[in-house]
Amino acid sequence: MQNRIKEFRNKLNITQEELAQKSKVRRETIVFLEQNKYNPSLLLANNVAKALNTTIEKLFIFDK
Amino acid sequence: MTSKQYKIVKLVATIFIAIVFAQAIVLKNYLIPIILLIIIALVLLVLRRKVKDIIADERDYAIGGKSALLTIQIYSWIAVVVMVVLYSLRDSNPFYEIVGATLAYSTCLLMLLYSIIFHFRSKTKFSEK
Numbered sequence: 001m002q003n004r005i006k007e008f009r010n011k012l013n014i015t016q017e018e019l020a021q022k023s024k025v026r027r028e029t030i031v032f033l034e035q036n037k038y039n040p041s042l043l044l045a046n047n048v049a050k051a052l053n054t055t056i057e058k059l060f061i062f063d064k
Numbered sequence: 065m066t067s068k069q070y071k072i073v074k075l076v077a078t079i080f081i082a083i084v085f086a087q088a089i090v091l092k093n094y095l096i097p098i099i100l101l102i103i104i105a106l107v108l109l110v111l112r113r114k115v116k117d118i119i120a121d122e123r124d125y126a127i128g129g130k131s132a133l134l135t136i137q138i139y140s141w142i143a144v145v146v147m148v149v150l151y152s153l154r155d156s157n158p159f160y161e162i163v164g165a166t167l168a169y170s171t172c173l174l175m176l177l178y179s180i181i182f183h184f185r186s187k188t189k190f191s192e193k
Contacts (some may be wrong), residue, residue, distance in 0.1 A: 025121040032123065041122055 002061040006034045008052040022051035067117035077104050136178055143171040 009019055016034070020027040024047060032038040033048070040048065042056075049056045081101060088097040112119065120128075150164035 020118075024118060025123070026118050029123045038123055042123055063087050 001039050002036055003033065003062060004061070005048060005052070005060055008054055008059060009034075010041070012052060017052055019048070035037040065111060065114045065116065067115055067119050070111055070115045070119070073111060074108060077108060080104075101117075136174060138174060140171055143167045 005019075009016070015023075017027050018019045020030045023030070023044065025044060029038065029040075029044075030048075033040060044057050045060060049059045052059065081097070081104060084100055085097045088094055147167045148163045150160040150167070154161040154164070
């Protein structure tokens with residue numbers, strides 16, 4: 001599963017640490033998410049989407 | 065308190081406990097280290113609640129769970145093999161049987177605990193914490 005977390009984060013001009021705090025996870029988790037090395041739970045995906053002022057559908061690209 | 069400060073406190077406490085346990089073995093006093101261990105565990109528990117940073121998140125729990133499961137499996141296999149070897153050599157040294165029995169019972173306890181906790185967790189509402 002791919003995602004556009006880095007793209008949205010850069011648009012809002014926030015750091016990984018800030019996004020991690022808003023999403024209530026560690027910065028390392030955000031790093032792994034952006035590198036597509038970790039698939040988040042629904043709750044985390046929702047938290048990250050909210051923190052980036054977007055929706056899960058726009059943020060995550062599900063492989064067909 | 066930050067997570068870095070907590071980790072330093074935890075490291076110092078661990079080293080201190082190790083020193084006290086080593087001395088307890090030499091002095092043959094086992095009550096003080098046990099009491100100290102309980103006190104330090106409670107202190108660390110209180111300090112952990114005061115940490116404002118996130119110490120562990122869902123990814124840490126997921127990795128920890130998979131790592132623990134694999135560790136139990138590998139340890140069980142190694143323990144069984146070592147136990148069988150020790151039992152087969154018990155005629156050459158009587159202590160081998162004691163060590164083998166300790167390994168066997170500790171492995172059984174480990175697997176029993178894992179089964180109980182797994183059963184309990186699967187019945188209760190699953191949450192990330």
